[in-house]
Amino acid sequence: MNDLEQELFGFTDSDSDSEHDMNTHQPVDSMELDDESDAFDPIFQSIMNSHEEEQEQQKPLHYHSLQQQSSVNPNTEITNALIPAVTSPINNTLPRPNHLPHKQVEGLCLHINVLSDKDQARLMAQITEKNFFKAGQQNQAMCFGKRDLEWLSWLIYGRLFSDLEDGAGEGISVLSEPYCSSHWTTRVPLFDQSIMNLYFPGNGIKPHVDLARFEDGIIIISLLSAINMDFYKALSPMSPNDPPTGTNSPTPPHLPSKERSPDFTVRLEPGSVLTIQGKARYEWEHGIQETMEDVVDGGDTIKRKIRVSITLRKMRGSAWEVGGPGGGGDGTVNGIADR
Numbered sequence: 001m002n003d004l005e006q007e008l009f010g011f012t013d014s015d016s017d018s019e020h021d022m023n024t025h026q027p028v029d030s031m032e033l034d035d036e037s038d039a040f041d042p043i044f045q046s047i048m049n050s051h052e053e054e055q056e057q058q059k060p061l062h063y064h065s066l067q068q069q070s071s072v073n074p075n076t077e078i079t080n081a082l083i084p085a086v087t088s089p090i091n092n093t094l095p096r097p098n099h100l101p102h103k104q105v106e107g108l109c110l111h112i113n114v115l116s117d118k119d120q121a122r123l124m125a126q127i128t129e130k131n132f133f134k135a136g137q138q139n140q141a142m143c144f145g146k147r148d149l150e151w152l153s154w155l156i157y158g159r160l161f162s163d164l165e166d167g168a169g170e171g172i173s174v175l176s177e178p179y180c181s182s183h184w185t186t187r188v189p190l191f192d193q194s195i196m197n198l199y200f201p202g203n204g205i206k207p208h209v210d211l212a213r214f215e216d217g218i219i220i221i222s223l224l225s226a227i228n229m230d231f232y233k234a235l236s237p238m239s240p241n242d243p244p245t246g247t248n249s250p251t252p253p254h255l256p257s258k259e260r261s262p263d264f265t266v267r268l269e270p271g272s273v274l275t276i277q278g279k280a281r282y283e284w285e286h287g288i289q290e291t292m293e294d295v296v297d298g299g300d301t302i303k304r305k306i307r308v309s310i311t312l313r314k315m316r317g318s319a320w321e322v323g324g325p326g327g328g329g330d331g332t333v334n335g336i337a338d339r
Protein backbone atom coordinates (compact mmCIF):
# COMPACT_ATOMS: atom_id res chain seq x y z
CA MET A 1 0.00 0.00 0.00
CA ASN A 2 1.57 3.31 -1.00
CA ASP A 3 1.27 6.60 0.85
CA LEU A 4 -1.70 7.79 -1.12
CA GLU A 5 -3.58 4.56 -0.62
CA GLN A 6 -2.76 4.58 3.05
CA GLU A 7 -4.06 8.08 3.40
CA LEU A 8 -7.19 7.20 1.49
CA PHE A 9 -7.98 4.01 3.30
CA GLY A 10 -6.44 4.81 6.63
CA PHE A 11 -5.06 1.33 7.18
CA THR A 12 -1.67 -0.24 6.97
CA ASP A 13 -0.96 -3.51 5.21
CA SER A 14 -0.93 -5.35 8.50
CA ASP A 15 -4.31 -3.87 9.38
CA SER A 16 -5.75 -5.25 6.18
CA ASP A 17 -5.27 -8.78 7.44
CA SER A 18 -7.71 -8.17 10.21
CA GLU A 19 -11.30 -9.28 9.91
CA HIS A 20 -13.80 -6.79 8.61
CA ASP A 21 -17.49 -7.43 8.82
CA MET A 22 -18.70 -7.37 5.20
CA ASN A 23 -21.93 -5.67 6.09
CA THR A 24 -20.97 -3.36 8.87
CA HIS A 25 -22.20 0.10 8.05
CA GLN A 26 -20.18 2.51 10.07
CA PRO A 27 -21.94 5.75 10.93
CA VAL A 28 -20.31 8.83 9.54
CA ASP A 29 -22.15 11.05 12.01
CA SER A 30 -19.29 10.75 14.44
CA MET A 31 -17.05 12.59 12.00
CA GLU A 32 -16.52 16.27 11.87
CA LEU A 33 -17.97 17.26 8.53
CA ASP A 34 -17.54 20.93 8.95
CA ASP A 35 -16.40 22.43 5.65
CA GLU A 36 -13.96 24.65 7.45
CA SER A 37 -12.46 21.82 9.47
CA ASP A 38 -8.89 20.78 8.94
CA ALA A 39 -9.92 17.17 9.59
CA PHE A 40 -9.50 16.26 5.92
CA ASP A 41 -6.15 17.79 5.35
CA PRO A 42 -4.15 14.60 4.62
CA ILE A 43 -6.68 13.35 2.10
CA PHE A 44 -7.21 16.80 0.74
CA GLN A 45 -3.49 17.11 0.27
CA SER A 46 -3.36 13.80 -1.62
CA ILE A 47 -6.02 15.05 -3.96
CA MET A 48 -4.30 18.35 -4.42
CA ASN A 49 -1.03 16.61 -5.17
CA SER A 50 -2.56 14.29 -7.72
CA HIS A 51 -4.35 17.24 -9.30
CA GLU A 52 -1.21 19.25 -9.60
CA GLU A 53 0.66 16.38 -11.21
CA GLU A 54 -2.16 15.86 -13.64
CA GLN A 55 -2.30 19.52 -14.44
CA GLU A 56 1.37 19.46 -15.29
CA GLN A 57 0.88 16.43 -17.50
CA GLN A 58 -2.20 17.64 -19.24
CA LYS A 59 -2.89 20.95 -20.91
CA PRO A 60 -5.53 22.27 -21.34
CA LEU A 61 -6.54 21.10 -17.94
CA HIS A 62 -10.07 20.02 -17.73
CA TYR A 63 -11.63 18.68 -20.81
CA HIS A 64 -10.38 17.44 -24.10
CA SER A 65 -12.16 16.48 -27.24
CA LEU A 66 -10.60 13.20 -28.26
CA GLN A 67 -9.77 12.58 -31.85
CA GLN A 68 -6.81 10.30 -31.57
CA GLN A 69 -6.19 6.64 -32.05
CA SER A 70 -6.54 4.66 -28.87
CA SER A 71 -3.38 3.04 -27.53
CA VAL A 72 -5.49 0.06 -26.49
CA ASN A 73 -7.05 -0.59 -29.84
CA PRO A 74 -5.22 1.09 -32.67
CA ASN A 75 -8.25 0.76 -34.92
CA THR A 76 -10.47 2.57 -32.52
CA GLU A 77 -11.23 6.09 -33.45
CA ILE A 78 -12.30 7.92 -30.36
CA THR A 79 -14.15 11.03 -31.09
CA ASN A 80 -15.82 13.22 -28.62
CA ALA A 81 -18.65 15.39 -29.69
CA LEU A 82 -19.00 17.17 -26.39
CA ILE A 83 -18.49 20.88 -26.54
CA PRO A 84 -14.74 21.02 -26.06
CA ALA A 85 -12.00 22.58 -24.14
CA VAL A 86 -12.44 24.55 -21.01
CA THR A 87 -9.22 25.65 -19.41
CA SER A 88 -8.82 26.48 -15.76
CA PRO A 89 -6.25 28.31 -13.73
CA ILE A 90 -3.94 26.21 -11.59
CA ASN A 91 -5.17 27.12 -8.15
CA ASN A 92 -7.16 25.66 -5.36
CA THR A 93 -10.38 27.51 -5.99
CA LEU A 94 -13.11 25.84 -7.97
CA PRO A 95 -13.37 27.12 -11.52
CA ARG A 96 -16.77 27.90 -12.87
CA PRO A 97 -19.01 24.84 -13.27
CA ASN A 98 -19.64 24.08 -16.90
CA HIS A 99 -22.39 21.94 -18.37
CA LEU A 100 -21.49 20.12 -21.57
CA PRO A 101 -24.39 18.33 -23.22
CA HIS A 102 -23.33 15.78 -25.79
CA LYS A 103 -24.02 17.06 -29.27
CA GLN A 104 -25.40 13.81 -30.64
CA VAL A 105 -26.51 11.70 -27.72
CA GLU A 106 -29.65 13.04 -26.17
CA GLY A 107 -29.63 12.79 -22.40
CA LEU A 108 -25.88 12.65 -21.88
CA CYS A 109 -24.32 15.63 -20.17
CA LEU A 110 -20.92 16.11 -18.57
CA HIS A 111 -20.82 18.72 -15.82
CA ILE A 112 -17.29 19.75 -15.01
CA ASN A 113 -15.90 21.63 -12.02
CA VAL A 114 -18.94 20.76 -9.93
CA LEU A 115 -17.14 19.44 -6.86
CA SER A 116 -14.24 21.31 -5.38
CA ASP A 117 -11.18 19.48 -4.14
CA LYS A 118 -12.51 20.02 -0.65
CA ASP A 119 -15.86 18.47 -1.60
CA GLN A 120 -14.00 15.48 -2.98
CA ALA A 121 -11.92 15.26 0.16
CA ARG A 122 -15.11 15.31 2.21
CA LEU A 123 -16.59 12.47 0.17
CA MET A 124 -13.38 10.48 0.41
CA ALA A 125 -13.33 11.04 4.16
CA GLN A 126 -16.87 9.67 4.38
CA ILE A 127 -16.02 6.70 2.17
CA THR A 128 -12.93 6.01 4.25
CA GLU A 129 -14.80 6.40 7.52
CA LYS A 130 -17.43 3.92 6.36
CA ASN A 131 -14.67 1.59 5.20
CA PHE A 132 -16.63 0.79 2.06
CA PHE A 133 -13.55 -0.60 0.33
CA LYS A 134 -12.39 -2.64 3.31
CA ALA A 135 -9.06 -0.89 3.47
CA GLY A 136 -8.55 -1.37 -0.26
CA GLN A 137 -9.29 -5.11 -0.16
CA GLN A 138 -12.43 -4.76 -2.23
CA ASN A 139 -13.26 -2.40 -5.00
CA GLN A 140 -16.97 -1.98 -4.74
CA ALA A 141 -19.70 -1.27 -2.22
CA MET A 142 -23.39 -0.54 -2.54
CA CYS A 143 -25.96 1.26 -0.43
CA PHE A 144 -29.68 0.62 -0.76
CA GLY A 145 -32.55 2.67 0.61
CA LYS A 146 -33.15 6.29 1.40
CA ARG A 147 -31.69 6.03 4.91
CA ASP A 148 -28.43 4.58 3.66
CA LEU A 149 -27.94 7.40 1.21
CA GLU A 150 -28.31 10.11 3.85
CA TRP A 151 -24.54 10.56 3.97
CA LEU A 152 -24.83 11.95 0.44
CA SER A 153 -27.60 14.48 1.15
CA TRP A 154 -25.18 17.40 1.43
CA LEU A 155 -23.83 16.50 -1.99
CA ILE A 156 -27.15 15.97 -3.75
CA TYR A 157 -29.10 18.84 -2.23
CA GLY A 158 -26.22 21.17 -1.44
CA ARG A 159 -24.20 20.78 -4.61
CA LEU A 160 -26.06 19.12 -7.46
CA PHE A 161 -29.23 21.10 -6.89
CA SER A 162 -27.64 24.41 -6.19
CA ASP A 163 -24.97 26.57 -7.64
CA LEU A 164 -21.72 26.68 -5.86
CA GLU A 165 -21.05 30.36 -5.99
CA ASP A 166 -23.62 33.06 -6.37
CA GLY A 167 -23.78 34.14 -9.94
CA ALA A 168 -21.09 31.73 -11.10
CA GLY A 169 -23.44 29.07 -12.40
CA GLU A 170 -25.93 31.42 -14.04
CA GLY A 171 -28.68 29.93 -11.91
CA ILE A 172 -28.41 26.53 -13.51
CA SER A 173 -27.59 23.47 -11.47
CA VAL A 174 -26.61 19.98 -12.53
CA LEU A 175 -30.00 18.46 -11.79
CA SER A 176 -32.10 21.00 -13.59
CA GLU A 177 -33.49 21.58 -17.03
CA PRO A 178 -32.28 21.60 -19.73
CA TYR A 179 -29.65 19.05 -18.68
CA CYS A 180 -31.88 16.83 -16.57
CA SER A 181 -35.57 16.42 -17.05
CA SER A 182 -37.98 17.19 -14.23
CA HIS A 183 -39.68 13.88 -15.06
CA TRP A 184 -37.10 12.26 -12.81
CA THR A 185 -35.44 15.02 -10.81
CA THR A 186 -38.66 15.70 -8.89
CA ARG A 187 -39.13 12.10 -7.76
CA VAL A 188 -38.91 11.20 -4.08
CA PRO A 189 -36.48 9.92 -3.08
CA LEU A 190 -34.33 11.12 -5.88
CA PHE A 191 -31.89 8.23 -5.44
CA ASP A 192 -32.12 5.12 -3.34
CA GLN A 193 -29.13 3.14 -4.56
CA SER A 194 -25.49 4.05 -4.75
CA ILE A 195 -22.45 2.13 -5.91
CA MET A 196 -19.00 3.20 -4.92
CA ASN A 197 -16.34 1.86 -7.29
CA LEU A 198 -12.61 1.95 -6.70
CA TYR A 199 -10.33 1.75 -9.75
CA PHE A 200 -6.64 1.10 -9.53
CA PRO A 201 -4.67 1.77 -12.73
CA GLY A 202 -5.53 -1.05 -15.15
CA ASN A 203 -9.02 -1.63 -13.75
CA GLY A 204 -12.11 -1.10 -15.86
CA ILE A 205 -15.75 -1.93 -16.26
CA LYS A 206 -17.28 -3.81 -19.18
CA PRO A 207 -19.56 -1.91 -21.52
CA HIS A 208 -23.13 -2.17 -20.27
CA VAL A 209 -26.50 -0.53 -20.17
CA ASP A 210 -27.53 -0.15 -16.54
CA LEU A 211 -30.12 -2.75 -15.59
CA ALA A 212 -33.82 -2.25 -16.27
CA ARG A 213 -34.50 -2.42 -12.54
CA PHE A 214 -33.25 1.15 -12.29
CA GLU A 215 -35.32 4.14 -13.30
CA ASP A 216 -34.25 6.65 -15.87
CA GLY A 217 -31.91 9.30 -14.53
CA ILE A 218 -28.49 8.05 -13.42
CA ILE A 219 -25.49 10.05 -12.34
CA ILE A 220 -21.80 9.21 -12.05
CA ILE A 221 -19.57 11.30 -9.83
CA SER A 222 -15.80 11.09 -10.38
CA LEU A 223 -13.30 11.55 -7.58
CA LEU A 224 -9.50 11.74 -7.26
CA SER A 225 -8.34 11.31 -10.86
CA ALA A 226 -9.53 11.39 -14.44
CA ILE A 227 -10.44 8.39 -16.59
CA ASN A 228 -11.76 7.79 -20.09
CA MET A 229 -15.28 6.41 -20.30
CA ASP A 230 -16.18 4.85 -23.63
CA PHE A 231 -19.63 4.80 -25.19
CA TYR A 232 -20.96 2.22 -27.63
CA LYS A 233 -24.29 2.11 -29.43
CA ALA A 234 -26.12 -0.58 -27.45
CA LEU A 235 -26.21 -4.03 -29.03
CA SER A 236 -29.52 -4.58 -27.21
CA PRO A 237 -31.12 -1.25 -26.48
CA MET A 238 -33.50 -1.08 -23.55
CA SER A 239 -36.69 0.81 -23.00
CA PRO A 240 -38.25 2.25 -19.85
CA ASN A 241 -41.12 -0.19 -20.38
CA ASP A 242 -38.93 -3.29 -20.18
CA PRO A 243 -39.76 -5.51 -17.19
CA PRO A 244 -37.48 -4.68 -14.25
CA THR A 245 -36.00 -8.16 -14.46
CA GLY A 246 -34.57 -7.31 -17.88
CA THR A 247 -30.85 -7.25 -18.52
CA ASN A 248 -28.91 -5.84 -21.38
CA SER A 249 -27.47 -9.20 -22.36
CA PRO A 250 -27.14 -8.86 -26.07
CA THR A 251 -27.60 -11.59 -28.63
CA PRO A 252 -25.08 -12.59 -29.89
CA PRO A 253 -23.12 -12.41 -26.65
CA HIS A 254 -20.92 -9.45 -25.78
CA LEU A 255 -17.73 -9.09 -27.70
CA PRO A 256 -14.84 -8.47 -25.33
CA SER A 257 -14.70 -4.71 -24.96
CA LYS A 258 -11.23 -4.53 -26.50
CA GLU A 259 -12.66 -5.92 -29.74
CA ARG A 260 -15.34 -3.29 -29.89
CA SER A 261 -14.63 0.20 -31.02
CA PRO A 262 -16.20 2.87 -28.91
CA ASP A 263 -18.29 5.39 -30.79
CA PHE A 264 -16.95 8.14 -28.59
CA THR A 265 -15.09 8.69 -25.36
CA VAL A 266 -15.70 11.10 -22.54
CA ARG A 267 -12.91 12.07 -20.19
CA LEU A 268 -14.29 12.11 -16.68
CA GLU A 269 -12.35 14.60 -14.64
CA PRO A 270 -12.30 14.45 -10.85
CA GLY A 271 -15.05 16.65 -9.49
CA SER A 272 -17.19 16.11 -12.56
CA VAL A 273 -20.69 14.69 -12.71
CA LEU A 274 -22.03 12.76 -15.67
CA THR A 275 -25.81 12.74 -16.02
CA ILE A 276 -27.33 9.95 -18.10
CA GLN A 277 -30.97 9.90 -19.05
CA GLY A 278 -33.30 8.97 -21.90
CA LYS A 279 -31.56 7.69 -25.02
CA ALA A 280 -28.17 7.93 -23.30
CA ARG A 281 -29.42 5.66 -20.53
CA TYR A 282 -31.31 3.10 -22.65
CA GLU A 283 -29.64 3.06 -26.05
CA TRP A 284 -25.98 3.45 -25.22
CA GLU A 285 -23.54 1.24 -23.37
CA HIS A 286 -20.83 2.79 -21.27
CA GLY A 287 -17.62 1.17 -20.08
CA ILE A 288 -14.07 1.80 -18.96
CA GLN A 289 -11.20 -0.04 -20.63
CA GLU A 290 -8.73 -2.04 -18.60
CA THR A 291 -5.63 -0.06 -19.37
CA MET A 292 -2.87 1.64 -17.44
CA GLU A 293 -3.13 4.85 -19.41
CA ASP A 294 -5.63 6.83 -21.40
CA VAL A 295 -5.24 8.66 -24.68
CA VAL A 296 -6.31 12.27 -24.58
CA ASP A 297 -6.46 15.19 -26.92
CA GLY A 298 -3.40 15.56 -29.09
CA GLY A 299 -2.50 11.90 -28.74
CA ASP A 300 -0.86 12.25 -25.35
CA THR A 301 -1.21 9.34 -23.01
CA ILE A 302 -1.90 9.96 -19.37
CA LYS A 303 -1.12 7.36 -16.77
CA ARG A 304 -4.05 6.37 -14.68
CA LYS A 305 -4.13 6.92 -10.95
CA ILE A 306 -6.53 5.75 -8.28
CA ARG A 307 -10.06 6.79 -9.08
CA VAL A 308 -13.23 6.47 -7.07
CA SER A 309 -16.70 6.89 -8.53
CA ILE A 310 -20.12 7.14 -7.00
CA THR A 311 -23.06 6.04 -9.17
CA LEU A 312 -26.49 7.18 -7.99
CA ARG A 313 -29.72 5.57 -9.20
CA LYS A 314 -33.28 4.88 -8.15
CA MET A 315 -34.80 1.42 -8.17
CA ARG A 316 -38.09 1.04 -10.00
CA GLY A 317 -40.90 0.41 -7.51
CA SER A 318 -41.43 -3.20 -8.53
CA ALA A 319 -37.69 -3.85 -8.69
CA TRP A 320 -37.33 -4.17 -4.93
CA GLU A 321 -38.90 -7.61 -5.30
CA VAL A 322 -36.43 -8.74 -7.96
CA GLY A 323 -33.26 -6.95 -7.07
CA GLY A 324 -33.16 -5.28 -3.68
CA PRO A 325 -30.25 -5.45 -1.32
CA GLY A 326 -28.77 -8.90 -1.23
CA GLY A 327 -27.00 -8.72 2.10
CA GLY A 328 -26.85 -6.52 5.06
CA GLY A 329 -30.25 -5.86 6.45
CA ASP A 330 -28.94 -2.35 7.00
CA GLY A 331 -29.25 -1.71 3.27
CA THR A 332 -25.52 -1.72 2.71
CA VAL A 333 -24.01 -4.41 0.52
CA ASN A 334 -20.41 -4.95 -0.35
CA GLY A 335 -19.44 -7.05 -3.31
CA ILE A 336 -19.76 -7.24 -7.04
CA ALA A 337 -22.80 -5.64 -8.56
CA ASP A 338 -24.56 -6.69 -11.65
CA ARG A 339 -25.21 -3.44 -13.37
Ligand SMILES: O=C(O)CCC(=O)C(=O)O
Binds near residue numbers: 195205220309339
Ligand atom coordinates in the same frame (compact mmCIF):
# COMPACT_ATOMS: atom_id res chain seq x y z
O1 LIG B 1 -17.41 3.85 -12.19
C1 LIG B 1 -17.92 4.42 -13.13
O2 LIG B 1 -17.54 5.52 -13.53
C2 LIG B 1 -19.06 3.76 -13.86
C3 LIG B 1 -19.88 2.88 -12.99
C4 LIG B 1 -21.05 2.28 -13.71
O3 LIG B 1 -21.20 2.39 -14.87
C5 LIG B 1 -22.05 1.56 -12.93
O4 LIG B 1 -21.91 1.41 -11.70
O5 LIG B 1 -23.03 1.11 -13.53
Ligand SMILES: [Fe+2]
Binds near residue numbers: 208209210286339
Ligand atom coordinates in the same frame (compact mmCIF):
# COMPACT_ATOMS: atom_id res chain seq x y z
FE1 LIG C 1 -23.20 1.85 -15.51
